[in-house]
Every structure is written in structure tokens, then in C-alpha cells.
Amino acid sequence: MPAPTAHGSPVADAAARGGVFLFDAWRHRFAQLLAACTLALIFIGGLVTSTESGLAVPDWPLSYGMLMPPMVGGVFYEHGHRMAASFVGFLTLVLAFWTWRREKRTGVRRLGWAALGAVILQGLLGGLTVILLLPTAVSVTHACLAQTFFLMTIAMAYATSREWLGAPGATDDAAGVRVAAIAATAVIYLQLLLGALMRHLDAGLAIPDFPLAFGGLVPPLGDPRVAVHFVHRLGALAVVVAVGRALYCAHRGGDVRFIRPARFLALLVLVQIALGASVIWTGKAVYPTTAHVATGAAVLGTAFFLSLRAHRHLRAHPAASGLPLPVGS
């Protein structure tokens, strides 16, 4: 009788390994292109807020009643953002249909449609921010959905990769990489949500100094904007701890497939902290501030990728899961 396998049966394993024959290099590259363009779009969208151009085009979906207005002043950033968003929307539409036509796995097909739904919703939210004159709740939702959509594109790219399709059976996660990576992703996502709230409450400089806060460790918290800003700084510490743990677990596991992205993630977090400081020190200058937004997305994306990779290649260690250990272990 064949020994139990990572996926429970030789048939399932064969189907998983047989996916290497389903590898579609062009669709995979297209998904990677979409992920890269989405990250660029997050930067472009960040420029709109950083240059205070969010209402430079008062109407939607047209711009001053035109498909292509003069790209001057704030219109350059706002309409440029709309053009980039339309391009990403188009890429998503193509990928969703391509996946529907060619993908055998139901989950991936559904992910394609979900990504399409998300990008359409994101476009509608963008329109609402303009029509309703940038209400905070809509602006923050627009920012957070952008990050969520970015994660969907990463998932699409990885799910169509040769690595995913040809993955051998999962191995025991004795080092706890999976949990650490997922925890880091969750903490980073919360930190991004806080960052969006801070940004759209115009609290980016509510604490004017760094690393201290009004010259001390804890600022006066009477002003809600100061409180939100300070919680975002505390969130950065939480991210450092979570990412540090993921890096430690990856090293403990000794698998270079996790060590490399964990190291890259840690490096990105250091860069992100430096950018956060530069936002304060430059008085919220446009490019450091926007780079901070985009790097935040890159941090989240890297942590999410690490989580996906750990999910694909590792399974919970029996000792960690509380299940009885196999005889002889």
C-alpha cells in the first residue's frame, strides 16, 4: 500500500505534481506583470494624496467632461492615476478571462473573478471619493482595498508559477515559519490600515518630531490625530517584532526558500522605518511620503508571499498541532 503523502493520497499528489504540465508561462508572466503594475499604481495613487490633487478633477468618470483633459497641475496626478488604474483594470479583466478559459483549478478561477470584482469596486470607490469630496471612510477604504487587491495579484502570480504547480509534498514546519509569516502579514496589514487612517485624517505631522514625540517618549494624547499617529508608530514596533520573529523562524528552519524572502522583508522594514522618519523630517515632502506608502505595500506583499510559500511547502508540525506523534518520531 503506498505510504500516506503530503496531500493525503498518491492521486492528489500526482494531480498536484501533474500541474507542472499545466504550467502556462505566458499567463504566469502576465500575472506577474499585473502585480508589478499594481505596485506602481499604489505609488501613483499615493502621489495624488501627497500632492493634494485628489479633487483636482471634480467630476467622474469623465475629467472636466473629457476623456483626456489637459494634464496640468493637479490634473496630471489625478487623471494620471485614473489612466494607470484603468490600465490595471484592463490587465485584470484580461487575466480573469484568460484564467477562466485556461485554468483547471476552481480556486484560482474564482480568485481571478474576485480580483476583477475588487478592481471594479476599487474604481467605484475612487469615483465616490471625488463625488463625495474625499470623506475619510471612503478614502481609507479605497486605500485598504488597493492593498488587498495587490495581495490578490501576488496570489495569482504565485499560484500560476512553476514552483507552486510543481511543488513536492509539504514538509513539517518544525520551525513555525508558517504561523510566523501569517502573523507578520496580519500585523503589517493592520499597520497599513492605521497608516491610511492617519494619512486621510491629515495626521501625518500631528507629532512633529522623530524619534521622540513632542520631545518625549509618549505624546499628549488629547488630540485624536496625535493618538492615531502615535498608535501608527507603536504599530511599527509591532511590525519589527513580527518580522523579526518570522526571520528567526526562517533561519531556524534552515530552508533558503524562506530565509531569503524573510531577509528581504526585514530589509524592507528597515527602509520603511527610515522613510517614515524622513516623512517627519522633511515635513511630509511628496516623494519620501509617497515612497513610504509604496514601500508599505511592498512590505505587505513580501510578507504575504512568504506566507503563501510557507503554506505551499510546509505543514503544521504534529507537535505544534497537538496531534499524536507518529510512532518512532
Add this chain to the structure above:
Amino acid sequence: MFRRTPLAVLTALLPFVVACGGSETRQAPPPAASTAPATTAAAPAGGTGSIAGKVSFTGTVPPAEKVKTSADPKCAAMHKEGLEKQAIAVKDGGLAHAFVYLKSGVTGTYPPPATAAVLDQQGCTYHPHVIGVQVNQDITIRNSDDTLHNIHPRPTVNTEFNIGQARKGMEATRKFDKEEVMIPVGCDVHPWMRSYISVLSHPFFAVTNEDGTYEIKNVPPGEYEVEVFHEKLKTQTGKATVKAGEPAKVDLTFAG
């Protein structure tokens, strides 16, 4: 089927055209120059007094801020020698563009005048820089530039709006229905553009001239609190006793 299906779905997914808050399309003949008065006070019955004076600034005037207009070549072409922004404009010690009004002591009701106030966008700047209107008085917003502008007031008690004017000659009419002093108005396309609209329930207000002088006409006799509001220097107040047919003098000073 695969080739036709995406086209059908794309057609179905085309965003509906909803030009909410879109550009105004009413065209007006291009004006020769902005002659919009700073105030459009009507002459109330029985008010024969006046309040006049000078608003002064005795502090150090900060240097003017140079404005980068290169983001819009049409604005840059209109200011080949550069554009400067000076919020604290002083001449002979007098402070320009300060809004002076009767803060308390006014009795009676004053319907808004039929004449609209005019806010013109000319040379990628607003003219006038400060205007006063009455509650529910029409404000005609005009684009005299050959470039696009959006007009975006940010009131705190009135309803905010944001309209686009893509072409020279476009006009729009708006009004505010609540009292509010010094509502900032800006253009998100050209971030240096700034003006202020004050909305009062009565016509007793004025904007100081270049030399800081002002006059509020047709004031009924009585005791009044006079306030001046400047965009940077904020407020100063004084008292005026107005007698029929006589001018009352109220000078106000910002120390800086």
C-alpha cells in the same frame, strides 16, 4: 466564442457616464477685465451713518513666496517674470485684503441683493482675493483663463462643493446659506490659488484697500462691535458708535 465574449462583457462593463459635479457648460462672453467689487452691500433704508478707518500692520512683513507655475504652461506664460504670493500685503503701514465687518449690534433683516458677487479666475489667480456676500446672495464664478480650474471652497458650516471650469468664459453660480467668515477657496489644479469668501446676514462689511483703508456705508445709528479678519493674522476687534449722518472712525492694528 472566446473572442466575442470579452467584447460583449467589456461593453456591459463600460462605466456609466455620470458627470456628477462636472464642468459647467454655460458660456459667457469673455470679460475685458475683472471689475468685481470687493463688496456688494445694498443700501438699507434709514442707514445714513458710516464706519471708516484704517487697518494697520506694525510687524515685520515676511518676504513674498515665489510660486512655481511651471506645472501649467499657460499659467507660466501669463507670468513670465514669475509669480509671488504675499499673504501680508502692506502699503504705507496699511494692511490690504482684510475683511472688516460688524460682528454685533446689527438689528433688522436685510434681504440679499439681486446683484451677484463675482469671483473671477484671471492670470491663474483669484480676483478679488477677498469678497463679502450676504446669505443666499448669488456668487458668479468665472473662468477668464485659457486653462482649466476647479473651484473648491472649504467651509466649515456651509456645504462644501467642487466644480470644474475647463474653458475660458465658463461661469457657474453658487450661494452659501449660512453665515461664515473667511471661507477659504482654492484650486486643486493650481495649489497657489487662494481666495476667501465671507458670508453675512447683513450688508455691513468691507474689504480693506491696498493702503489698509476701508469704509462701511449706510450704517444705522447704534453701538457696534467691529471685527477685522485677516487670512494669516486672524482677528482684531474695536467698538464703534454710529450717529445718523456722521462717520465713525475705527482704526485697527495687527502688531505682527
